Amino acid sequence: MCNALRAAERSALYVAAVETLARLHSVDVASLGLAGYGKGAGYSKRQVSTWTKQYRASAHRSIPAMDELSDWLSNNLPSGDNEVTLVHGDFRIDNLIFHPTEARVLAVLDWELSTTGQPTADLAYFLMPHYCPSHLGVISTLGIPPPGDLISIYCRCRGLPPSLPHQNFFIALAMFKMASIAQVPTRDPRADEGARYLQTAALRFLQSPRGHAVLQQVKEFMRQHVLPAQQVSPHHIEINTGPGVAKARAAGLWNLFLPAVSGLSQVDYSYIAEETGRCFFAPEVFNCQAPDSGNMEVLHLYGSEEQKKQWLEPLLRGEMRSCFCMTEPDVASSDATNMQCTLQKDNGHYIINGKKWWSSGAGNSVCKIAVVMCRNKTADPNNRHGQHSMILVPMDTPGVRKIRALTVFGADDAHHGGHLEVHFDNVRVPASNILLGEGRGFEIAQGRLGPGRLHHCMRAVGLAEHALELLCQRSASRQTFGKELYHHEVVAHWIAESRIAIEQTRLLALHAAHTLDTKGNKAARKQIGMIKVAAGRMATKVVDCAIQVHGGAGVSDDFPLAQMYAYARTLRLADGPDEVHLSSIAQMELRDQLRRTAAKL
16 A cells, blocks of 8 residues: 555655554553563663574574674663663564554554563664665655654654664664574575675664764754854855854864774764765864865874974864865876975975965965975885875965965865965975975875775765755755656656665765774775765766756855865865776776685685
8 A cells, every 4th residue: 555655645654653653662561561571671782682693593604794783782782771661573664554544553563572671672673764775765755754754753752852862773783683584594585685785784883882972963063053054154164164163162073083082983983074064164163174184184193293293283273274285287196106396305404396286275364284295306216106205384484385276167165275276486394394204105195095085975975965955855846847846757766866876875985984994094995996986976966966956046056056066076086086096996806806716726
């Protein structure tokens, strides 16, 4: 019956279902004579243990993804897991009987897994399809309410705050449960594929409890302070960021990108970067903006104690800004070995000569320091990747000249201070300004660009989410040829394809983040390259669809879509063009395949 419904009717059934679940969890267990039904408190720990045993008994072999998830669940059990209500254990839409003409639940079926324990597990199990990439391409077009709306309805019915405590844990537990069930031996290959999918999907929730808590803080801060400011003045960050910066710092939402300072993993911060990607100036509010975040990471990893004190500490405090100077106007900078900006030792100093452009952040009025990549004049020409160095150049040094601001698609791109062409004419700085040592520029660049590329990509996911929201809102509010835009097949397909692409990109990015956390920058190179290509392409496509649905308004300043498109399209060039990453990915894939082949011989 559900498949034959209109979107509005289907939405009403889901609302009725979650209201029924809330009423089920609100009943007095003792008054029903069920005080001894189940073991009560400690439900989460029992569930992890039960389904781990189920998986191991059914699979007959160790599955790394399942073992990893079981360990994570065991180590991240929610504190205070003492709430006890009646728990259905298998609450889903196809276990309900609805009234034939009303959006009303008449009966709840299949109570075999029922017990008493933590009600959040029931709600998470009901919401699980919303977090499955294979479902997400159609959920938004079917009229099924988003999880946030369903959670709010549930909480309102139970008189609770509108949030789902320990959401990542319980969604991961639901997927772990289903993956464990799917391990039961079967001749159907689709079941094995389903098990592998659930294992992978559940691993996306390996966010630490602290990471989840900070993400919720960031979301609430964005809702209260950042997004309203964007609606008032979307193009003037200097107006919007001032008060917000002070509030964010006071709330401890500061320098979240740097694990050594924030205590967050790359997976943790990836979710946060996605959230801040919904607004162009949001990263500045939290002192997580490019290129300062990358420069701070460079100083943290490679700077001397003197360099850290002079430059890193004020950057971390938000007292100044920095810029990054790598790309050059006179050479094909996609091959970084083409650089012509030179570095020459002169007693206790270095002399720098050359031109840079697309120097990110150089247009900021409080930009005080540049990180400049140069070719060493005396380097060994046979050492292709040992000829370059990175050096710190104060912007007020004689010979540093700001030539012009650069535009993107003819418009100012100043959300992080703008891009400038900067010339260095016999610029003389102390030798102590060199980073790590002569000839180690490429080594530093790899350390800087790994996490930085990932953060850009996760912000692109957030940007695409916002673009898809605008697309859906527009398609539901405008009519052509007698019906809403989303009723036209091409628009419906754009919505579905955008959702699929966003979810695929998010999972790829989280995989890259997980690899960074567990294996380091070098091991994550292929994953970083893949997400760098995928995120730019995905965001460009989603924003382009949104622009098309908005018509002429889409390319105007009435909506942020034109600025979004400029950012997304630029991402396909910034930090290395797609083609360079594709070549590197191919080389690494061939190497890995050959190694696997050799290992089999």
